[in-house]
Amino acid sequence: MSFTLHDYVLSGNCYKVRLLAQILGVAYTVKPVDFHPGKAHKTPEFLALNPHGTLPVLESDNTLLTDSSAMLVWIAQQFDTTHTWWPTNDAHRLALTVQWLGFSAKLTESIGQLRLHTMLNRPADAATLNTLSTENLRELENHLCEQSIRGLAFLTGDQPTVADIACFAYSALSPDAGIEHTLYPAIRGWLHRIRCLEGFLTMPGIYEAHETRNEHTAAS
Amino acid sequence: MTTQPVSLSRDLAEKQVMRAELSDVDMAVWRSASGVVSAWENRCPHRGMRLSHGFVRGESLACAYHGWHYNCEGACHYIPAHPELEPPKTIKANLYNVTEASGIIWVNAVGTVSPVTLPSNTQAVRSVSVHCSLEIAAQAFKDYCSLSPITANTRTEVVSESPYVLALKAPLPANSPTPSMQDKSNPVSVFIALQRVNQTTTVAHITASEHASETDCIALSRWANKVRTHAEVSVGSTE
Ligand SMILES: N[C@@H](CCC(=O)N[C@@H](CS)C(=O)NCC(=O)O)C(=O)O
Numbered sequence: 001m002s003f004t005l006h007d008y009v010l011s012g013n014c015y016k017v018r019l020l021a022q023i024l025g026v027a028y029t030v031k032p033v034d035f036h037p038g039k040a041h042k043t044p045e046f047l048a049l050n051p052h053g054t055l056p057v058l059e060s061d062n063t064l065l066t067d068s069s070a071m072l073v074w075i076a077q078q079f080d081t082t083h084t085w086w087p088t089n090d091a092h093r094l095a096l097t098v099q100w101l102g103f104s105a106k107l108t109e110s111i112g113q114l115r116l117h118t119m120l121n122r123p124a125d126a127a128t129l130n131t132l133s134t135e136n137l138r139e140l141e142n143h144l145c146e147q148s149i150r151g152l153a154f155l156t157g158d159q160p161t162v163a164d165i166a167c168f169a170y171s172a173l174s175p176d177a178g179i180e181h182t183l184y185p186a187i188r189g190w191l192h193r194i195r196c197l198e199g200f201l202t203m204p205g206i207y208e209a210h211e212t213r214n215e216h217t218a219a220s
Numbered sequence: 221m222t223t224q225p226v227s228l229s230r231d232l233a234e235k236q237v238m239r240a241e242l243s244d245v246d247m248a249v250w251r252s253a254s255g256v257v258s259a260w261e262n263r264c265p266h267r268g269m270r271l272s273h274g275f276v277r278g279e280s281l282a283c284a285y286h287g288w289h290y291n292c293e294g295a296c297h298y299i300p301a302h303p304e305l306e307p308p309k310t311i312k313a314n315l316y317n318v319t320e321a322s323g324i325i326w327v328n329a330v331g332t333v334s335p336v337t338l339p340s341n342t343q344a345v346r347s348v349s350v351h352c353s354l355e356i357a358a359q360a361f362k363d364y365c366s367l368s369p370i371t372a373n374t375r376t377e378v379v380s381e382s383p384y385v386l387a388l389k390a391p392l393p394a395n396s397p398t399p400s401m402q403d404k405s406n407p408v409s410v411f412i413a414l415q416r417v418n419q420t421t422t423v424a425h426i427t428a429s430e431h432a433s434e435t436d437c438i439a440l441s442r443w444a445n446k447v448r449t450h451a452e453v454s455v456g457s458t459e
């Protein structure tokens with residue numbers, strides 16, 4: 001069953017859904033929402049659809065979802081015939097996937113908020129958000145260091161799950177919030193592995209791995 | 221200024237470019253497809269774009285902005301906007317001296333590079349960044365050498381003052397959760413090489429003897445994270 005995504009091109013949470021859909025080859029309808037500068041997600045019409053006034057929103061015949069993690073689970077469970085992205089056959093990995101989906105929401109609260117402040121001048125306590133973002137990135141870096149010592153390439157094991165997609169977006173976008181990846185070598189390696197996945201999708205601020213670029217590509 | 225570590229060899233794969241800062245010198249460090257490592261001023265000779273935003277094409281680094289290609293000697297050999305043109309020899313990236321030894325990439329931005337001689341039979345553990353000066357970080361790694369989960373009986377030895385390298389010898393008591401470190405006949409050593417990013421940021425590049433187990437390395441990684449916390453608290457309390 002396909003779906004409609006209420007989408008904004010610069011939104012990290014919308015990007016998560018687009019990225020997984022692209023990797024799994026799922027076709028869907030996009031309804032662009034003028035998040036900035038139009039604030040279309042705060043209009044009465046939109047609030048009638050999603051009272052939280054946030055993007056993304058996923059609509060299908062019998063589902064209406066307002067949380068990106070829930071959307072990733074919904075899409076994987078329906079369209080991933082390999083059952084690896086939402087690993088329901090493995091209690092351990094499934095539980096870890098839920099755990100890191102929870103962590104991804106923290107990244108939205110820290111890096112996501114700091115990015116809105118940096119890019120759109122949203123009023124915010126930048127120092128506090130910066131401290132929180134660093135704490136979160138260090139937690140992720142610590143975990144990915146341990147995974148690499150174990151010889152595991154992704155958050156929950158040797159294959160990516162919806163949790164990797166969920167954590168990827170704001171980790172990759174942290175330079176938009178003024179936090180570079182220079183001091184996070186394990187995160188850097190993991191971001192690169194995700195960018196190399198078959199079917200990877202870009203967004204402004206997140207580019208494809210150079211290996212997959214055309215020869216002699218250059219911005220003009 | 222002297223030679224300093226900028227990365228564990230493991231963390232810069234073939235065809236990758238990274239940014240590194242060394243005593244406030246901004247550089248692009250990259251590895252070619254065949255494995256050659258280069259460290260350059262992080263500034264494209266064309267219009268000054270950071271070369272660390274670029275991408276590796278075989279044995280060349282290409283700038284992200286207008287795609288000029290530079291070979292391992294730093295010479296520009298291809299300009300996409302003028303594909304027929306042979307670029308003048310004067311267009312050249314600013315190269316620093318770089319070498320790989322004992323699983324670490326060492327750079328000297330102003331002179332010859334002379335890495336610290338360490339045993340070659342080591343494995344990468346991790347690099348961890350600490351928000352404090354190199355001196356405070358060095359003291360913390362020494363002071364907390366017997367902090368859980370590595371404990372007791374650890375001896376420290378300053379292998380080199382500049383670049384600063386600390387060795388931990390034969391950590392861990394009999395009841396430790398990391399059995400391979402206790403082997404008296406073949407003790408595990410840990411090496412911590414410090415990079416001065418600037419006055420307030422230091423990176424510790426950590427390696428351990430080859431025979432350290434997975435459990436040992438994870439214990440070391442957690443220990444390094446704890447030492448970081450202690451070092452940063454000590455900075456906070458003196459400010
Ligand atoms: N829990 C939601 C959070 C979504 C969210 O915060 N979206 C941002 C855009 S990326 C938003 O709509 N924020 C509302 C605003 O900042 O006005 C999810 O993960 O989908």
Ligand code: FES
Nearest residue numbers: 264266267283286
């Ligand atoms: S600035 Fe590097 S190619 Fe133009």
